[in-house]
Amino acid sequence: MKKRTVAALAVALTVLTACSNGDTGATLELTAALPDKVPGGTEIRIGDPAIQAIVQASGLDSELTDAGVEVQWANISGGPQSIQAFRADKLDCSAVADIPSLFAAWTGTSTKIVFQSVTVDPVEHPIYRLGVAPGVNVASLADLRGKKIAYSAGQAQGALVLRVLQKAGLTQKDVTLVELTSTGDSYATALGSKAVDVAPIAASQVKIYKAKYPAGTSISHGIRDDASTLYCLTKTVQDAEKAAALKVYVGVRAKALLWQNQHPGEYAKVYLQDTQGLSPQDAKDVVAADGTKGIPATWDNAIARLQATADLLAEQQNHEKLDVTTLVDRRFEKVEAAAAGSAVVSGDAA
Template sequence: MSTRRIAALALTGLALTACGTKADTASAPVAGPLPTVVPAGTELRVGDQNDLLQTLLHASGQDKDLPYKLTYGKFQGGPAILEAFRGGSLDVGIVAETPAIFAQAARQDVKVVGVVQSSKDAVHIVTSPGSTATKVADLKGKKIAYTQGTTFQPALLRALKNAGLTPADVTLVNLTPLDTPAALASGQVDAGLVTEPLGTKYLVANQDKGAHELTDDKGLTSGLQFLVAPGAALRDEARTAALRDLSARFTRAELWLAGHGQDWVQAYFVGVQKLPQSVGEAVVANNGKPTVPDYPTAIAEQQRVADLLAQAKAIPEALDVSAEFDTRFEAVQQAAKNGG
């Protein structure tokens, strides 16, 4: 698919979404303090990715004595979670920074209720077997796989910009994260953007055939991960009280991970992903220790990503990303960070 065709599809999708129902129109932040009492019988439907949040809450002990019920749905990528919000089937989900920007650009009523930041080196650019490319500039005229509407999109734009290239200098191929390794292995694309553990799994299987990581693919992402919730959940006192509690537990769980890397390797990468311990250890080392930034810091990082997407016309117009954040949750996270 050509660069021009992909860009047209992206803009068309945003235009169609923005013309959706009134319920999809982004609203101002909900006023007033967060409710603290969770009524009996309250349930939160969670959009999880690769069982990550569910495993993290359990491994850290943060799923004990919940005053509400959590039910998990499995999703591949943030855009799928946003679509489930639109259909009314989820109350909260975990996404990277880019889906939140696309939601705002499409005027979808979604707010950030939890923030964590990990390594900015979490996105990797790997090659197909036999490729001689060693840096991004070597990909001029080549096919590059990425996933539109996810953190891979601004990461690719930043990589090309750093290398003195533009999207017109390459052929962009929009694939799901799970489809990218197979396309690489078969030579359908020359390079692709991946995160862990898919990146390590792909290289372990194909490095003896010449597949490798580019040397200048560092610092391509913000490292931000968000808990996000649709406006419908935040206008419901029972679910908002549950989200307040979940945001605190999410914060404590991430800080637990920062100090228990080996336990996380065993619980998630070995136990859930069924990967060798050595691979899990490599992934944890690559991802770095998560931190909980204050919201002004997170907003500034998010603004840089949105500006990059706007400059590339991947979104229709420039955005003020502060509108994405329900800032009432900053105090919740900071209290949890400080032992509350």
Template structure:
């Protein structure tokens, strides 16, 4: 296989079930390394969490290749898109990234990001009788199977000496977790910061049991297909996209008010007051070197899913964490972030 160069983490928690919706194509100058402008990167994105900061920061201007942002709704559906050959790269939480390897999908880790805020909360409805993690025994708890919130739930249960067998798990689409908690048909749910804020505005006595941040580091994984990485022109485009993605992320941290207004108020339709609360509660995301700590986190999670009977055999991450790819990626991230 050709020598790997640094490649990008490309993010996407998106819905294959509702169809891929290309939301933007960016292109401009050409060059031999990008196949004379003929390359199109198919990038998974969730609710414009990639596309919008790239646009606002100007990083989609003058691209020497095309970018197609396809919309899905969750990490497991991105895995399905990878299997179908529908995307070249996509971002997901640590749990679906683990399942990608467990399922033998031909993708490799190219970037890892870490969020320093709560990210997700495990919230119990008022009157449920749940005040501690131990109180979850025998209760109905909603999450989205095989997603990062599911992994968070298993870790939270383990902290209380429980397993998934000790609760009744209710599988709900990722974007509906807040709604099912509001309906009263479950006792608790794993919800995003935004869902938690909206729910507690209507239910002030709801109990926030624990955040994902309090359980384990919150990692996001960028995966790219081996086919895309083996194509010199696509590889060059992925390298360039990686640099732009990191720079767009830095732009967000330097333009907080503009980002809150554009994303949370205009796009997510939150009130300005709620938008500020959601942003402050979500925490900043940064790209980090992929190291043994990151890999150990994935191994611990895979072992936990095995113990809960949710995967049939141990997961070997050797193929997904290629040391040459990781080494080149770490150099690229260091070079870009060192300029900031």
């Protein structure tokens, strides 16, 4: 499946309505071993656009086909879109940071994290920087006092804002949080129009932001923000056929991330340029900003970080306390590590 097929398969949520399917296999207990055999034609509906492009460019799609797995790709990622699709039963799994799994639980949608990846050097290659509006003086975290900050409670950017305030010794009362969902370049636009003074923007997009708004600046927040997961409806991993297919997909996904590390130029072309529409130079800059991705040998540290985030959000946003171990399916932990082989990241610094 090549470029034209990628476009055809990256269907919108409305198209997925026609492909929606309910439970297809026998119920699999969450404590049972993952099945090894995939019944032919088993379909899983996945929103994982970057991995989709890599899988098809690298030839890893043949591993899915050979195993009897049919992936119905959706051009969906991130918390708001994926939770909406989950609730409509139009999606099985989606690529997100760590926050959507928490908000899914808090809003009554049962999901399980089945994949964890990390940035090998997360502080040197953060996912976000703090964008600063033109003419606004913010040179350090202490300067956030009194500023208007873009904030989306159910997204990773929102959790980062709370963690930044915590690090700066500030509270929500010391700033003005402006409710604004982060989609596309919405935060950059809000900065450029001075609707907000500060907003978390993707580190890989800082150059583009500054090119559009030359007087805009950005600062580092110094907090680890590299959480990256694949989460699925709980009923998907309880479906024996889909769980078997997902086991194959998780292994292929690990290999796809390693391929991305080894083929940065090709990744820039097939995803950032051909799918995201970036220029060759901007795509190159994004790859450089992203850093090397890794597959952790264990999820222990990732789960500890997720618990700390859940505790902070419960306190700051008046949510119920959550035991985040109920949100992860560690049966897939060894699946991705085995697929990565000797390339696993053994330390995964907390």
